[in-house]
Amino acid sequence: MKQISTFGSSSYRISDLQLLRNSDDDAVIAKLLAHCPIMLLDADEAIAESNRARLYILLRGALWVASDTRSGMADGTISKILPGESVGEQSVLDEEANLSTTTALEESEVLVVEADIVWQLIDQSNVLARNLLRLLSFRIRAANAQLRRRQKLGEFYRQLSMIDGLTGLYNRAWLNDLLPTMVATAHGSNAPLALIMIDLDHFKKFNDAHGHLAGDEALRAAAQVLSGALRPTDFAVRYGGEEMMVLLPDTSDKVAASVAERLCERMRQAKVFTDMRLPLPHITASLGVSVLRPQQSEHDLIATADAALYRAKELGRDQVAA
Numbered sequence: 145m146k147q148i149s150t151f152g153s154s155s156y157r158i159s160d161l162q163l164l165r166n167s168d169d170d171a172v173i174a175k176l177l178a179h180c181p182i183m184l185l186d187a188d189e190a191i192a193e194s195n196r197a198r199l200y201i202l203l204r205g206a207l208w209v210a211s212d213t214r215s216g217m218a219d220g221t222i223s224k225i226l227p228g229e230s231v232g233e234q235s236v237l238d239e240e241a242n243l244s245t246t247t248a249l250e251e252s253e254v255l256v257v258e259a260d261i262v263w264q265l266i267d268q269s270n271v272l273a274r275n276l277l278r279l280l281s282f283r284i285r286a287a288n289a290q291l292r293r294r295q296k297l298g299e300f301y302r303q304l305s306m307i308d309g310l311t312g313l314y315n316r317a318w319l320n321d322l323l324p325t326m327v328a329t330a331h332g333s334n335a336p337l338a339l340i341m342i343d344l345d346h347f348k349k350f351n352d353a354h355g356h357l358a359g360d361e362a363l364r365a366a367a368q369v370l371s372g373a374l375r376p377t378d379f380a381v382r383y384g385g386e387e388m389m390v391l392l393p394d395t396s397d398k399v400a401a402s403v404a405e406r407l408c409e410r411m412r413q414a415k416v417f418t419d420m421r422l423p424l425p426h427i428t429a430s431l432g433v434s435v436l437r438p439q440q441s442e443h444d445l446i447a448t449a450d451a452a453l454y455r456a457k458e459l460g461r462d463q464v465a466a
């Protein structure tokens with residue numbers, strides 16, 4: 145980056161500088177800018193000392209600005225600066241270091257205006273203050289819009305991270321997040337909350353006999369049984385391996401037991417195919433039911449359903465225990 149002239153001795157005009165356009169007192173501005181240096185940047189060259197609070201106005205060429213590279217907070221935002229546009233106005237106004245990195249995309253000429261000159265321009269001609277306010281207000285709107293987009297994207301990924309990839313059911317992370325709230329709500333409103341733990345029977349044998357991919361198909365089929373049989377207010381979760389769980393808000397022991405029976409029956413009838421569309425033997429599941437008792441935590445609720453599931457296995461599998 146080397147100085148090639150000053151604004152006063154160059155052929156550039158004030159109307160070339162967006163921030164100073166529409167001034168009614170060009171003579172005052174021209175006088176203040178007269179000694180400001182014009183620097184030449186080669187392609188790919190970064191502005192030296194671009195962290196200093198100064199205004200850089202591009203006269204020719206193109207620049208790109210990478211956000212907050214020095215603070216290690218770079219978020220990948222890159223803006224292209226075209227002739228007439230400026231960089232660094234905010235750091236002049238708040239007297240903070242400019243944390244972005246500015247690099248020339250091609251050979252470029254840049255007018256460098258030191259902070260004290262910017263303040264004199266603001267004092268002596270209101271055009272800069274007016275244009276700066278406009279520019280900052282535009283940037284605030286753009287930043288807000290970007291934040292909203294990122295928030296939406298973040299929420300999308302958060303929800304995605306709560307879904308089990310194989311079955312499409314909620315996963316353990318979702319359960320850890322939501323079950324404590326569901327339990328607190330049930331206690332607070334005195335409404336029953338039922339939980340059914342479901343474990344596929346002899347699934348190891350199924351995998352061994354038909355292969356892991358067929359096992360995955362069986363898990364998907366089981367998940368479809370669950371999601372197809374529940375009310376919109378119920379939730380189906382893949383608890384781990386071949387263990388799944390159903391949460392039934394506002395559901396008594398009797399109703400939960402009949403839902404579990406229905407699930408057990410539908411599981412028995414579910415068809416599992418290989419990827420060659422060949423039917424595989426039917427799967428069965430054992431189910432354990434529990435309903436939240438006063439003072440019980442979410443861990444107690446799960447442990448009770450687990451114990452019931454164990455009894456269903458002990459009693460011969462393919463059945464419900466409560």
Ligand SMILES: Nc1nc2c(ncn2[C@@H]2O[C@H](COP(=O)(O)OP(=O)(O)OP(=O)(O)O)[C@@H](O)[C@H]2O)c(=O)[nH]1
Nearest residue numbers: 343344345346347348349351356357359360385386
């Ligand atoms: N294909 C497939 N298998 C899985 C997955 N997760 C767990 N498994 C298998 O599920 C089987 C569970 O076996 P076990 O815990 O011994 O239970 P089981 O054979 O179903 O026997 P019981 O529960 O007593 O009826 C293991 O062989 C695991 O490898 C998965 O995502 N895909």
